[in-house]
Amino acid sequence: MPAPSRLPRPPAPLSPRQPPGARWRRRLAGAALLVATLCAASLAAPPRNEGSRPYDKSHPFTVRSVATFDLPWALAFLPDGRMLVTEKTGQLYVVTAQGAKRRIAGVPAVTYSGQNGLLDVALSPAWRDDQAIYLTYVEAGTGANLALARARLDLDGAALRDLRVIWRATPDGNPRGGGKGGQPGGIIAFSPDGRYLFLTSGDRMRPETAQDNDLPLGKVLRMFPDGGTPPDNPWAEAGGARALMWTMGHRNPYGLAYAPDGRLWLHEMGPMGGDKLSVEAPGKNHGWPVVSYGDNYNGTPIPRPPTHPEFQEPVLYWTPVIAPAGMIFYRGDMFPQWRGSAFIGALRAQALVRVAFDGQGGAREANRWNMGARIRAVAEGPDGALWLLEDSSEGRLLRLTPAQEQ
Template identity: 40%
Template structure:
């Protein structure tokens, strides 16, 4: 598909992307191994060398007037669906026009605090079944939970709304719903769930965040479902009587970025710490990512949450950010618009109001990190079917932005 969204609503700002070293291991110095002084014909130019060099981008505002947009996905005809946290589903045409009328059929939901209509994903076979999947908050201020539903998109309305998953532990307040959705190549669906909330919030007489180490609750976990919500028979805890069978990984605080590298099939995530300690993780089934037993994060009131930052039976983050960036939205780039950025990770930041362009080596270690300033809270980052990177900003007047190569 070739979209022609070339009319910005905001004058672009050219961004020079100076490479900045991050907290991970530094890159190895390259060595020129070519021989000099040889009277031979030059080697033919490699296809990679012929690709255009992209060393800067400019953010082009395509759409304004979105109210706290949260997630996005493209339809086969090139239209874009965008969720708004207050409970609306919007359509942007392939020509870049926002339909003023929201798509009908979204039911009432819990829209307080961080809750509302959150992530969205199309069924892998959408062209034959029209299923659209939604993650959202349901319930009341005293008893709420993350749910996943699917509905069929028919013209400009949803039909056959069906709840296929609900977190098995209610919580109070309006924090930490998680809610990112990700389809795996085998047609199963990952759902990231927050830990329930910050102290002094409690569940069953214990701090809510401790539920992230409880294999019987979905809080603080990534669960894996079939497309109808049933349990895949190869889930990692399927034979563990002490664990819920939907559990896929656990020990998470509040995942707000979830992405698949379509070349390596590696699943990546970003999650919020409390006061600092935001994390980039490589996810794998059955693993414990430590929260709140091991963390680089501190209490909002000050002081360490724990004295431990690592344990041999828990997975360390690939990198972490202190002070906090509040990462939200994640993409692994595999397109041709920015050819030198193949395999690099793009992580949005709510607090930092930028996108981190993260370069990893063949072993998945971070070697460079470069900020791309956006100037608003970044809620989502996705690669579009046209190969461009698209951004949603979280504001009462939120924007849809495209990162346009400038060289």
């Protein structure tokens, strides 16, 4: 005999606190919010290509040369106004604002060739208590690992004490993690509260490593200042190389900095085109080498990011390239009109680039000043002056102040 027809269930009784129709109104509101969210996502502006932006016609600042170095790479300010400057060839100096230099002993041996050598320097967030600094470098020897070390800086004795490597790309000696390839990355950034250390690790000119979960190359790493693993990292429970990974799919990341609103921004060099500026968010894959806004050096095309929506898109990119290097967010008083902007050095474009932000996740290149030299690093001095390092065997340390200042 035929199965009995199933009667519809009676409606659930209404809560005494809930007027008739309230549940459906909430459901409709939720559906409308979901539709609006999806529409906003689908209508999000594509990344801006700023590659062809012309140089500004004039400089709104005065440039003064303070000192020269042999292939300088990074600088960091001490609380008393002196600076630490690294040379890629393996030297570290403490430098006064007037340009007097003193070499620091005890720097670890480095592999210096091409893009490799002594790289970034950063002060410990607890500097006043521990007088510690952090260095990144490509280690000497056949392994040529990117390494991150911590040491106490003895300013009176002009030496590093108690130096200890707290991270290296392949502690087990895996040759896939080191080698002679360039593009080491090596930029250090601390979270605003000082609890976490972020480190960029390049793909060492082996693009496939950026998507390899067993290697820390082509990644941004997040760790405690002692090198330990934060338990809330995206893949902390996986252990091994994955435990410290924050994001992946990077090529040659040479800029990492927190904006005043708390967002972490990263820039990296593309191949033939496709330098880019992106927001860092935990667990995201930025797509290299599967996608890029540039092409391979041999001319073969690379799929563009919109063809793979699973990857994180940049906010802006540069084709033709500028070869970005170094980045800060300006917070000072000497150039109040630029407060909140990012300043980026440009190697290929030989420029200082200013990027402005709209407060809603968007960005644009606002200025490009021709500096007549490859700009490797940018820093903000205690008084708000901008400081630059040129990438040259006679690279100058430059101080930029408003044009009207004498």
